Amino acid sequence: MAVQAALQRQALNAMGRPTPAIAPRPAREHQPAAAITSHADREHRFAAAIASQSEREHRSAAGIVSQSAHEFRSAAGSASHLAHEYPGTASRSVQEQPPVPETASGRAYEDRPAAIMAEQAYTVVLDYTPEGGLTVSATPGRDVVIDPTQPATSMSAFKALARTPVTALDGAALAALVRGEIAAVFGSAYDQEGVNPAIRLTEGVHGTLTEVLDIARHAGAWRRGRVRAAGRIDGPDLVAGVVEIAWQTAQVFAMQVGLHLCMAEARFHGGAPLEADALAVSAGPVEVVAEVVHIDLIPRPRLRIDAEFRRGATVVARIRALSLEIREAPGLPVGPEAGGVIPRFFGRRNVFGDRALLGEFHMTHSARGDLDIALGPEFTRYAGRRATRMPNHGLQLCDRVMAVEGERGKLTGATGHTEYDSPADAWYYAESANASMPNVVYMETSLQSALLLGYFLGATLTAPQEDYSLRNLDGTATVLREVDLRDKTIQQTSKLLNTTVLVGAVLQTFSYELSVDGEPFYEGESLFGFFNARALANQNGLDNGEFVPAWLDAQPDRPAVRVIDVAARRAAGTGFRCATGHLAMLDRIEVVDGGGKFDQGYLRAARPVREDDWFFSYHFHLDPVMPGSLGVEAVIQAMQEWAVDTGLAAELVAPEFVLPVGVPMSWRYRGQILADEKEMSLEVHIKSVERRPGRVRVIGDASVWKPGMRIYELLDVAIELRGVGAGNR
Structure with missing residues (x-):
């Protein structure tokens, strides 16, 4: 990577251009929002494509990751090999792709009805605009629609756009919110530098x-907020x-979670009718408890609350289904124009105060909303179709696009800079056996940022009539240093x-690097494929269609x-930390001591696959498939359980699992686990156990099967136990 970076700098210097980079804490820009639409502003505009900057430009355009941990195949050999693995695909030159259509510019987002819930009593129509204020009209006795929304899980919980320790507000703080001084109350992460002057707390007329x-x-x-x-x-x-009062309470919660931070020139709007039950209300002081029933960023940033009003132990009033929405000013575009051009600053800044091109609002639409809102009007055609999407909810691990050096339709030589905020209360920290972020999230956040770049640049627009599915095919990745990523922004x-x-397919090769606090901690290279239904249906697996049994069989x-009973250890909840919840991939592991290809130990495990497994609804919308990274995670968990069961932790003081530094792990995927597969099975061949002061490292090779076919091959999968006093690396 260092050599590649040096060659890149030389090439750019020769072209008279500065080396592209994102500094760990770049200076805040003071230019107006309109400046990002300028062709001269490379940092805030999708610029002209840069030339290929390394020795890779001397390879053919189709070079892809080899099954070897360190080698890449030639283009012709790779395309030929994949044509055998995915029959029905045939070569077509990149130069032959159709031009990007000249479609309409970024559109304003049309109104969408909000689902509501209630019982009876008053039906209340709430209307709020910054100019006209809040107006309320109530009609007794009308029913409203019931929304059967279910409580959130840790995976579907809304991730706040900003973090603050401020959870209580006195009269002075509320007065500051009335003036629109949100950052002064909640902190600098809420500073949008005046792009949302209409977002402020409403002054009450009849209630305050x-x-x-x-x-x-x-x-x-x-479990969505109170x-x-x-x-x-x-x-x-x-x-x-x-x-x-309920409206003001909803506004305070919306501002505290940063619901407005992904929009510019926006304002609060009241939602559909709500239900109010005034039991014994009268003028005077009241206590209110408001619970968030629904919160989301699509179709617009919005929330819905139920509220109960009390005097002492007496309930004097109730509000149900009060809806609040963050809406752009009329006529303003909310997404990219044709060609991926960003027409205006959309309001999102990162934790360092730097402007993003696209924010969480757009990433959420890329996962389960309107692709044209996320990517531009060329993607309108995919509405309602199986199309490439980002994973959603808690498995969506890319929050913002900060910069793109490239041009839509030019599918080589581009660079993308994205970010992901990793909150300390994320589901994967609580459910991992690791001391910090599990390997599955390392893989997903790096791969998602890469696939987003290729998709944004128009990989599927080469054949817009096709319904493409995205699949990762090959990769090699290395942890560069140990780091705790809780409450960090990953660049x-x-x-x-x-x-x-x-x-029938588009193949793209990427390199990627993840950094935090200005220092890289993870790097890799990977191959992705966009496949139509025919190509996916003709997969031959890793062994050209032949069934290769597990070593034990x-x-x-x-x-x-012998058997390791993982489920019993998990249920006991004592002793060494164990993967739980969504990350609990295995219940039982078979072990052959001294077995396997390397005579160091052999592990085999199977996991039932059910149509209601959580990952199918998170990965991907309308194209459910188990993430390959979860197959890798299952292998890692088998190795972790073997290490604990074998007693490798006994010689360490207060040991915990960490991701090993400096071990390139390679993978090949030639198939996927679908909801009707019934079972995933795996085997691991332990090939080394390395002991160093305060540490024990285990390395193995592994394979994963679906019924009748071996589909994953993993080389140099590593786990590591670190004891107290071993230090970080």
Whole structure:
């Protein structure tokens, strides 16, 4: 990578251009939002494609990752090899791709109805605009629609766009929010430098919020958030007073979680009708508890609350289904124009204050919303079709696009800079056996940032009539240093090295590097394929369609097998840390001591596959498939359980699992686990156990099967136990 970077700098210097880079803490820009539309502003505009910058330009355009940990095949050999693995594909030159259509510029987002819930009593219509203020009209006795929304899980929980220790607000803080001084109240992460002047707390006429006692982001019956506050009803319209206090409470929660931070020139808007039950309300002070029933970034940033008003132990009023939405000013575009051009600053800044090209709003649409909102009007044609998408909810691990050096339709030589915020309360920290982020998230966040670059540049637009599925095929990745990533912003740099367009498939090779606090901690190279249905249906696996049994089943004299009961250890909840929840991939492992190809130990395990397995709804929308990285995670868990069961941790003081530094792991995927596969099985051949002061490292090779076919091959998979006093690397 260092050699490649040096060659890149030389090439750019020869062209008279500065070396592209994202500094760990770049200086805040002071230019107006309109400046990012300028062709001269390379940092905030999708610039002209840069030339290929390393010795890779002397290779053919289709070079892809080899099964070897360190080698790449030639283009012709790779395309030929994949044509055998995916029959029905045939070569077509990148130069033959159709031009990107000249379609309409970025559109304003059309209105979408909001789902609501309630029982009966008053049906209240709430209307709010910054110019006209809040108006409330109530009609007794009308029913409203019930929304059967279920409580959130740790995977589907809304990830706040900003973090703050401020969870209580006095009168002075509320007055500051009325003035629109959000960053002064919650901190610098909320500073948008004046791009959202209309986002401010509403002053009540009939009711006023006087104090916020507590804001809890994952509390309440729905586990989506709760606000405890105090207010005062002034009358004479008591129902309006109750609604105004509830509205202000919803605004406070929306601002505290940063719901507005992914938009510019936006304002609060009231949602569809709500239900109010004024039981025994009268003028005077009240206590309010508001629970967030729904919160999301699509179709627009919005939330919905239920609120209960009390005086002492008496409930005096209830509000159900109060909806709040963050909406752009009329006529403003909310996504890229044709060609991926960014028409204006969309309001999102990162933790360092730097402008993003695209933010969480766009990434969420790329996962389960409108692809044209995320990527531009060329992608409107994919509405309702199986199309390439980002993973969603807790498995979506790319938050922002900060810069792209490349041009749509030119599918080589581009670089993308993206970011992911890793909150300390993320599901994977709680459920991993690792001391920090598990390997599956390392793999996913790096691969997702790479695939987003290729997709944005138009990989599937080479054959827009096709419904492409994205699959990762090959890769090699290395952990460069140990780092705790809790509450860190991971900066991702992805380089599109080359593209091969086939009939029924598009192949793209990337290199990538992840950094935090200005220092790289992970790097790799990987091959992706976009495949149509025919190509996917003709997969031959790793062994040209032949069934290759596991090592244990191929032994003429079956060796003695012992069993590690992972489920029992997990259920006990004591002793060494174990993968739990969504990451609990294995319940039982068979072990042959001294067995396997290297006579160091052999592991075999199987996992039932069910149609309702959590990962199918998260990866991908309309194209459910188990992430290959979870297959790798299952292998790692088998090795971890073997290390604990074998007693390797006994010689260490307070040991914990970490990702080993400096071990390039390679993978080849030639198939995928679908919801009807019934079972995934795996085997691991232990090939070395290395002991150093305060550490034990285990390395192995592995394979993964679906019924009747070997589909993954993994080389140099490594785990490591680190004891107290061993230090970081």
